[in-house]
Amino acid sequence: AQSVTQLGSHVSVSEGALVLLRCNYSSSVPPYLFWYVQYPNQGLQLLLKYTSAATLVKGINGFEAEFKKSETSFHLTKPSAHMSDAAEYFCAVSRTGGGNKLTFGTGTQLKVEL
């Protein structure tokens, strides 16, 4: 079985500050890990994914995440927040190889303040 825990349902940062959204996973097999973002009134958009290649993954809009097996974590970071980053962010896990289901966390709403 797989699961994802996102710490903090709401995170608020100042514009220009570091963004850190936390995600811990549980998986009995090597996982694939994902971050999705949902902007208001839009669908889920893939930010980045880890599929057992480089542990530091770079995504769109300046976001990156690092897979740390020893900590079972896949935290999302961005050095400098922009107002346009305000959205809801979801961490997700799936099995490698076959098995197409995504298991999502409960989401983190990011607020960016001036």
Place this chain on the structure above:
Amino acid sequence: EAGVTQFPSHSVIEKGQTVTLRCDPISGHDNLYWYRRVMGKEIKFLLHFVKESKQDESGMPNNRFLAERTGGTYSTLKVQPAELEDSGVYFCASSLAGTGAGYGYTFGSGTRLTVV
């Protein structure tokens, strides 16, 4: 290319009524998935089609939910009769044949269903 299209975008129905949600995947995508997010909770998998066949329907909550994918193109998700706890946002996603989550799905914008 056109993305994954879902409609309606919003639906408000009374308890006991029937609602049908539709998803048009990206043309040529054999894989089609339905997910649901109930208010304040995580997005949960409902089912997976490969063309017109149900590959995995382990997430369907009960027999009031019926999903079809006629001809392997668009898919419908019918809820009959709807209950209050069915309220939420229903997402559809698609991907190419032979690919899955590891390649990243393309999600639609979702249908927000409210049962009153």
